[in-house]
Amino acid sequence: MTSILLFGPPGVGKGTHAKRLGETLGVPVISTGQIFRSNIEGETELGKLAVSYIDRGELVPDTVTVPMVQARLSAPDVDNGFILDGFPRTIEQAHMLRDILAEDESVNIDVVLELDASEDILMQRLAKRMREEQRSDDHEDIFRHRIDVYRQRTEPVATYYADQDMLDVVDASGDIELTAERLISALKARGLAS
Ligand code: AMP
Numbered sequence: 524m525t526s527i528l529l530f531g532p533p534g535v536g537k538g539t540h541a542k543r544l545g546e547t548l549g550v551p552v553i554s555t556g557q558i559f560r561s562n563i564e565g566e567t568e569l570g571k572l573a574v575s576y577i578d579r580g581e582l583v584p585d586t587v588t589v590p591m592v593q594a595r596l597s598a599p600d601v602d603n604g605f606i607l608d609g610f611p612r613t614i615e616q617a618h619m620l621r622d623i624l625a626e627d628e629s630v631n632i633d634v635v636l637e638l639d640a641s642e643d644i645l646m647q648r649l650a651k652r653m654r655e656e657q658r659s660d661d662h663e664d665i666f667r668h669r670i671d672v673y674r675q676r677t678e679p680v681a682t683y684y685a686d687q688d689m690l691d692v693v694d695a696s697g698d699i700e701l702t703a704e705r706l707i708s709a710l711k712a713r714g715l716a717s
């Protein structure tokens with residue numbers, strides 16, 4: 524069983540690599556951004572609560588996000604591991620995740636993988652995604668704000684896990700295949716993949 528937190532700035536390729544790692548390791552992917560987008564599309568109460576924050580590039584409040592993650596982590600399919608993409612995004616959320624996991628001894632985080640790329644590369648990938656997908660928060664000014672929110676609120680989470688020797692930073696500036704290989708190498712180095 525392998526449980527991974529995947530972490531990195533907007534546009535770095537978290538969603539793509541979460542999906543690939545989930546398939547390689549045979550574990551479900553829990554993507555908070557994706558859960559929000561499905562709820563917005565389905566016009567659920569959760570979607571209605573989240574949409575204005577997401578469209579402004581702000582974080583959805585913890586009162587909405589944390590119970591959603593807690594409910595998802597209590598589903599039986601995560602007992603054999605999972606990839607968590609997009610959570611925690613703040614130190615407070617990291618503490619809440621620690622508390623959620625402490626309630627269930629069978630679930631532990633094995634490693635935190637941070638995907639890293641320069642802001643120039645993130646902007647290039649945004650331009651590509653804007654041509655291919657229609658995400659309501661993928662406008663240049665909102666995207667830049669999401670990067671700022673990431674630097675201010677989410678980057679300190681990396682230090683939190685580095686202090687516990689749980690963090691591996693993976694260079695994600697190359698193409699998808701190269702980054703996928705680097706991620707698998709990082710997992711192998713920790714004995715989490717063969
Ligand atoms: P993502 O798909 O990971 O880029 O997330 C898209 C948007 O969903 C973010 O810009 C936030 O508005 C919201 N979101 C996703 N995960 C979280 C989280 N852990 N806490 C608060 N908001 C989140």
